Amino acid sequence: MNDMDQLVDIENSTQSKKIFLDQDIYEQEQERIFGRCWLFLAHESLIPKAGDFMTTTMGEDPVIVVRQKDGSTKAFINSCTHRGNKVCSAESGNARSFVCNYHGWVFGSDGSLIDVPLNERCYHGTIDKSTHGLPGIRVESYRGFLFGCFDQDAPPLDEFLGDFGWYLDTWMVGAGGGVELIGPAMKSILNCNWKVPAENFVGDAYHVGWTHAAALEVLGGELAGLAGNQADMPYDDLGLQFTTRFGHGFGVIRHAAASIHVKREGYDKFLRDTLPAVAENLGQARADLYDGHWNCTTFPNCSFLYGTNTFKVWHPRGPGQIEVWTYTIVHKDMDEETKKEIVKQAIRSFGTAGTLESDDGDNMTNCTHTNQGRMTRKGRMDATMGIRHEGHHPVYPGIVGSSFIGETSYRGFYRFYKEAMSAESWGDIRAQDNHWDEAWKDNGFWEAKAGKGE
Ligand code: FES
């Protein structure tokens, strides 16, 4: 087993570069992180009718997600229980059953084995169909977002999301109408470790003014002021950063939700019109975040930007490669014109060939593959920005960092990464529930700040 104390130093907020390209560590991640956590599968809006299905992966395991006749959703491993072929090669569609290409075994949309060619004549009744269904996976929905989990001992999805869900409700249900994903997903390969984009989305507002300087200047809007880090801005007043139990985290730039969109009248109007409902339904604390721009990661590999409205899954394909799946998030109640415009703008910025997507790709590839070097991989990554300028907040749950440019949510992400990688089971993880945040305890940062009248 890998020495996690050496690999991830919580106290000093550093990580070994080895965790970004080592095959053994990758295998342990597959077992202990992708084998245990809730992983994003699909949004209910992508498979609305009975028989609608889509295929995806959980870690590297192929999975089929299918809408059932009773409206529920089931998911199965997409591998024939005969000789292992995929039983469904399509990306999505509607089907009553799945017929394996190899020898023709037929599986129902509930995963059960319903027909075996030449069963009587050649198996002579020895195959027990009831024990040869496709292995099922736990599926739960959060506000229409479907997640799957291989581990029967994992907490329910609601609990896994915890305080992070409390925050997500701000724009997922705050205005009343809910959100949906527009697909099909754009798919591309990026030669980087899955944690590099996951940590970038969980908390890297630092790179925005530098990596994306040229794009920001072209796009204009509120974020243009960040370009080149030149402007004298009150960073501590522009936003906040958050981390919650189980490694989820996000940052918010206040009043900047639609800032990346060039044509944004419809979006701005929607936000203005719905803001009072958010305050009424959820209270002022969350309403204050509603029209902000959010960068988020649901641990481990599902990231999104609310405002820019891109929604990504980083599917691992070995330690040095990922498949990136990109959807667009829209509010269900928006008019069709506004939805279409948001999709266009989201593709323009974070689609496969998007301006900001291309800026990020080079950095992510290089942050991974430099670690091939014998000396390089002995080095460490630093994530100390904003350390001690964070803590328990009087209003917001979780741990809150004082600026949206900081690495508070990196610290939360790697804290749980280490915990999950070290634990033998969910039982071990749960044993830490009451003191997961002790690294930040008694810091008193927010009380001190309040005391100073800031
Ligand atoms: S592998 Fe599927 S029917 Fe033989």
Ligand SMILES: [Fe+2]
């Ligand atoms: Fe970026």
